[in-house]
Amino acid sequence: MLVHNKGKYVRHAEEVMLVPGANQVESSDFERFSSHPLMKKLIDDGEIILQKRLKDMKPDDAIDLVKDTFSLAVLEEMKTVEKRKAVLEAIDSQAVVIQGKADESEE
Structure with a gap:
């Protein structure tokens, strides 16, 4: 799946790393990543978008x-x-x- 990190920083949680820009991520990895409280907030705020x-x-x-x-x-x-x-x-x-x-x- 395509995940867009619109922020200026590398985001890392649950052994998943998203560099700024588009990232190719397995759905199971994104599920783990998005369950982290900080990453959930960034997703809710629109900084990280599932494309x-x-x-x-x-x-x-x-x-x-x-x-x-x-x-x-x-x-x-x-x-x-x-x-x-x-x-x-x-x-x-x-x-x-x-x-x-x-x-x-x-x-």
Whole structure:
């Protein structure tokens, strides 16, 4: 399942860690994580959000999530299920940002 940590900090509870941005988490792990009182509060406050599948999100929402994703593994997984051109382009652009590669035309 896709979990979005909208905060600026790594969140860790019940042996589950969420980095800022999108995280791929097993449902059983998220269940344990969300049972922790502090994490439950962060979920209730909207800092940690259980996301719909990327392909079920509106394009703009999906692109915003992609831009807040800092894991190449999560981005690669997103590419396997995504078909929309604009979202795929956002995934590729974010991968370039993460890898620190500048576009030759920008230099």
